[in-house]
Amino acid sequence: MTDTSIDTSPFDLSGTTVLVTGARRGLGRAIAVEFARAGADVAIGLRETADDAGLASEIEALGRRALPVRMDVTDLDAARAAIDRTVEEFGPLHTLVNNAGGGIVAPAIDVTEEDFDRVWALNTKSTYFLSQHAARHMRNAGGGAIVNIASQAGLVALPGESSYCIAKAAVVHLTRCQAVEWGEYGIRVNALAPTFIETDGTQAALSDPAFRADTVERIAALHRIGAPREVSGAAVFLASSAASLITGQTLAIDGGWTAR
Template identity: 60%
Template sequence: MQQPSFDLSGQVALVTGAGRGLGRAIALALANAGADVALGLRDIAADGGLADEIAGLGRRALKLQMDAGNLDQSRAAMDEAIAKLGRIDILVNNVGGGGSQGPVEDFTEQTFDDTIGINLKSSFFIAQYAGKHMIARGSGRIINMSSQAAFVALPGEAIYCIAKAAVSHMTKCMAVEWGKYGITVNAVAPTFIATPGTAPALADPVFKADVEDRIAALHRIGEPHEVAGAVVFLASPAASLITGQTMLIDGGWTAR
């Protein structure tokens, strides 16, 4: 009887937003599972030693200048990854940001465009470009970055919630169209995770206590490796029958 495999040996992964937080943890987890990793970095000179850590695991690491908000630069980075590492088997489309907060009635058109642009537009076109390469090869794994905000209304973050909900539905659309090419497309949807990006908000003890209370089952802030584990699973042969899904990693927030 065939047993599930979580081994990524011989695979090439591209992780966008790899410089810190979730992206960094995901890149290391993929390397630990056997993959070579291309690192999409907003500043190629600021990887914080990540490439060396991956090399220390015996994997290839390629640093790429890749600001996800710059689609021409992102496409060029993907071309470089394919040229130097041979292919992209796994795309971790770690794109997004909360942007401005406020009541629905006060958001400006520019804020809407900026938030949708980085969370949805960039995610779509990066996945599209990698998807074309995977279609030609007849296989691939794409893991998009959604959020628990796709499933619950977070006061003051309406546009972000809308954008991440769209990412989850985009994931379904891509999965349905690209399954015939041997490509699976899934997403992960984390709750509040302890990263440099969430540190300012979580430094407020009142806000942190409210978040911990809303994470109804576990009552604690998540850690980056807890998201990275789900990504490795979705990228692995063990998840070969899973596509079009958004995996909530929310400690029970949406179960309440």
Template identity: 45%
Template sequence: MYLPSFQLEGKKAIVTGAGRGIGRALAVGLAEAGADVALIARTPEDLKRTAKIIESLGRRALTLPVDLKDQSGLREAVREAEAWAGKIDILINNAGMNIRTPALEVTEDEWDTIMQTNLKSAFFLSQMIGEHMKAAGGGSIVNISSVAGHVALRTGVVYGSTKAALIQMTKILALEWGKYGIRINAIGPWYFKTPLTEKILSDEVFLQDVLSRTPMKRIGELPDLVGPAVFLVSDAAAYMTGQTLYVDGGMTIYGF
């Protein structure tokens, strides 16, 4: 057979930022493909809602309320996830945030908060899970970056810097860890309909500006991200590592 399996039966995954939005969609998508999922986010109530959906699909879910900026708490969450799963096959570093401040007005606190949430936590969680995957003989990590890591956008200099760093981190970890059977790839979304973008996309002028840069002339829907994520963590992408897959309605074609 030449078509590798896209199924994730028997796989165990961790998804950060899994309480809502993109993280919830990806966690549920992994469960639909057959994986059990450990869910990391700050808000217990949001995690419980995601877990309920996953369990309704007949899969197992573990809720791990933790602030990703808390390294000791994150390490404890990883220990709990490993004990629950036995073997971690998949990690999706999805958690992220932004503060839209002009460069001349960025404060040190804003810089640290965005960097710690978007980049530092993704690296150290990858390091923790990477040790586990190395011992287990392999695994797959997907970092949720952004088109803002590839082209210059009015999303904020700190946010764009973290997303560009995630793309480079993806390449370097793929280079270092390929010999351990660990694959690391990234996804670069454009604008998607989520609770975090609802307010800004309700501005008709802003929305039309986004659509003018999008050949497909629509905003992304959460299901549009699930297929690419399942592909990257499945055996269908077994010979793919160090890559960034842009799910952007064609936005990066323009090279803005």
């Protein structure tokens, strides 16, 4: 999305619509709220629409519209229908944030085919085909932005997380491929690659003092765990006109982990 106006902030997303997958908690929730703060109306992708943990109310309290949509991203037909409903309710879809994801912890020698397929479907297959469906809407509307939540695991090897690393590495490269093909439609595709962020999803691992100390040491420059808003702000940037010449890129939000 390109805004040539000089009268508004390039980070102002007023009048736009975003759909965030996996929005109930953690990074997805932070991203949904951040887009509302920036002025966007937000469709919130949830496994069950009644279980939004107050997120719709939080977005509406910021003066924006919220639309809970049922969206298990591994059920592609249902997820595509959620994209269609967003467009029907809110009008053109300006931004898709592919946030839903997850992995397993297992040595590479023990990962089963079922494990691998499940991680691939959740992280990579869903990102590919939901981006495709959103891009068809965006092409018809004259453009848009797709922000994929990859991971530093897609840039470096993390022992015990091989299937997740491979899935996120594929997200990094599909970001490049789709950006190159869809630029002619005015669609930009970028990714974020966060390090460990303080969320309810990482709480169990980071509560282990030894694991936390090792993680802080590996975050080689800043030596601290990240906060959700350090990712959500970057997602808004990539969707905004401030990033209008940026596409096909993966921004590492890793405190220097991958620089070492």
